[in-house]
Amino acid sequence: MPERVLSRRALNRALLERQMLLRRRKRSVTETIEHLVGMQAQVPLAPYVGLWSRLHRFRPEELAGMIEDRTAVRGSLMRATLHLTTARDYVALRPVMQGVLERSFGGSVFRKQLDGVDLDELRARGRALVGDEPRTRAELGPLLGEHYPGRDEDSLAYAVTYLDPIVQVPPRGVWGKTGPPRWTTVQAWTGRALDQPSIETVVLRYLAAFGPASTADVRAWSGLAGMKEVMDGLRPRLRTFRDERGRELFDVPDGPLPGADTPAPVRFLPEFDNTTLSHADRSRVLPGEHHPRVFASRDWRLVLVDGFARALWRTPRERGRIVLEIEPLERIAQADRAAVMEEGARLIAFVTDGSSDTDIRFR
Numbered sequence: 001m002p003e004r005v006l007s008r009r010a011l012n013r014a015l016l017e018r019q020m021l022l023r024r025r026k027r028s029v030t031e032t033i034e035h036l037v038g039m040q041a042q043v044p045l046a047p048y049v050g051l052w053s054r055l056h057r058f059r060p061e062e063l064a065g066m067i068e069d070r071t072a073v074r075g076s077l078m079r080a081t082l083h084l085t086t087a088r089d090y091v092a093l094r095p096v097m098q099g100v101l102e103r104s105f106g107g108s109v110f111r112k113q114l115d116g117v118d119l120d121e122l123r124a125r126g127r128a129l130v131g132d133e134p135r136t137r138a139e140l141g142p143l144l145g146e147h148y149p150g151r152d153e154d155s156l157a158y159a160v161t162y163l164d165p166i167v168q169v170p171p172r173g174v175w176g177k178t179g180p181p182r183w184t185t186v187q188a189w190t191g192r193a194l195d196q197p198s199i200e201t202v203v204l205r206y207l208a209a210f211g212p213a214s215t216a217d218v219r220a221w222s223g224l225a226g227m228k229e230v231m232d233g234l235r236p237r238l239r240t241f242r243d244e245r246g247r248e249l250f251d252v253p254d255g256p257l258p259g260a261d262t263p264a265p266v267r268f269l270p271e272f273d274n275t276t277l278s279h280a281d282r283s284r285v286l287p288g289e290h291h292p293r294v295f296a297s298r299d300w301r302l303v304l305v306d307g308f309a310r311a312l313w314r315t316p317r318e319r320g321r322i323v324l325e326i327e328p329l330e331r332i333a334q335a336d337r338a339a340v341m342e343e344g345a346r347l348i349a350f351v352t353d354g355s356s357d358t359d360i361r362f363r
Helices: 008-018 029-035 046-052 060-068 087-106 119-132 137-145 153-163 186-190 199-210 215-222 227-237 288-296 334-351
Strands: 072-076 082-086 166-168 183-185 239-243 248-251 301-305 308-314 321-328 358-362
Touching: 008 199, 029 046, 029 060, 029 072, 029 082, 046 060, 046 334, 060 072, 072 087, 072 186, 082 087, 087 153, 087 186, 087 199, 119 137, 119 153, 119 183, 119 186, 137 153, 166 186, 183 186, 199 215, 199 227, 215 227, 215 248, 227 248, 288 308, 301 334, 308 334, 321 334, 334 358
Parallel strands: 321 358
Antiparallel strands: 072 082, 072 166, 166 183, 239 248, 301 308, 308 321
């Protein structure tokens, strides 16, 4: 029997369902973050908007409390980028992603500055320093420089924060607070030792949250090499499909596949939301014709209309007021513009805690 072909629209609806973007869910923050296999957190407060878009009556203090009580952490994982995860997920995911971080650091300018330095020894020194008390890279670099005179101090600090299981500590990442990024070891911060999970377990979790997906998609999400062998090994436990271009897609047996005509409400995504970053083919959410404009923008986020990115949004301040500014990427029908305004009003009420001194406008 030939494999079922899934249209781009069907893949879009499957992704939105698994990303909790077809309807807001009544789930705990812990359960949500773990289902999503972490949330992109290069922008410290982005996960709050991501959770607001996914959860029924989400309150910022729910996540802020988890970060402050050390049950949620922010550290480098997939694609060598900062992610928010639960503490137990971080110690499970970090060993699997260690090679991704080492490869990323190996190709960086920082590594070139450290030729001849024993990296194992450097990591041990750095681990002791940040384990003793959380430190910024600016604080860590000079302390390491005492043992490596003449070496670039920024590169010394980056080596430690790239290569060791290091996490950022509050107030960084806490709603309503601010502070420089200070780092310590995950064991010093949470008391948890690194786990030893299988890469297969991580891939199955990815498929549950992002599938159906190709081998290239798994690689794009994680940064891991050797995915073909992993997917071939998992094949007996998976179902397979094809996309409209004939590419093989893998999926967990119970992954939901809503109909391509399932209604999709307007959703505002935060910066770098994994919904748009976790596939080699991003067209299942972000149409290819919009890639240049979206990737050239720096402070814009995506607005999903009928499931696809149709506009960008940002919240500049103008004379003390916060403005929600929406810039369409293509023509948006009047009914959809009204839905964008309605969801935008709810968003700006969330980010301003109900302040009346706001404005919403289309550019």
